[in-house]
Amino acid sequence: MMDIFHYLQPVSEEHWRRTEPVSKPFARIARLKPEQVASYIFYHYxxxxxxxxxxxxxxxxxxxxxxxxxxxxSPATIEPPPYEGKLTTSHTPSEWQAAMDPHFIPWEEESGHSLIWLEIPLLFQLQGNETIGGEQVR
Structure with missing residues (x-):
């Protein structure tokens, strides 16, 4: 999969190293209309x-x-970026959800509270200093 959006990019190993306990991860998937993929990437960039x-x-x-x-x-880790963004404009739509809705193919059945997002259940989560294959996971 290609990274098309991130709130904050890692600038070094030290910057990305966790200093607090791992929050609860969550993930979801959605389907984009093929003719709207470029627009979706543009807005997110x-x-x-x-x-x-x-x-x-x-x-x-x-x-x-x-x-x-x-x-x-959740809870989210919020911190100021250690870098400036590449754009000095301010064109990101203020009505974000209204700008995003036309990009999606709805699922046939409602998933929780949405026809757009399909939640991926958390099956397990590593905490702390576990090892996998003899390697310490951080």
Whole structure:
């Protein structure tokens, strides 16, 4: 999957290292209309470069064809960006949801409270200093 959006990008290993306990991860998927993929990427690039750090430090969106994957954590890790965005404009739509809705193919059945987002259930979560295959996970 290609990274098409992140609230904050890692600038170094130290910057990305966690200093607090891991928050609860959550993920969801949505389907984009094929003819709207470029527009969706454009708006999200504009948002991330006009407003870096405007959400969960570890929040990101990836895309495979027209299947979109969103990852974030709760509670969110919010911190100021250690860099300036690449854009000095302010064109990100103020009515974000209204600008995004036309991009999606709704699911046939409501998922929780949405026809757009399909929640991915959390099956397990590593906490702290576990090891996988003899390697310590941080």
């Amino acid at each position: 504009q948002y991330q470069e006009e407003r870096p750090g405007d959400g969960d430090k570890y929040g990101m969106i990836a895309l495979h064809e027209n299947l979109m994957f969103f990852y974030s954590e």
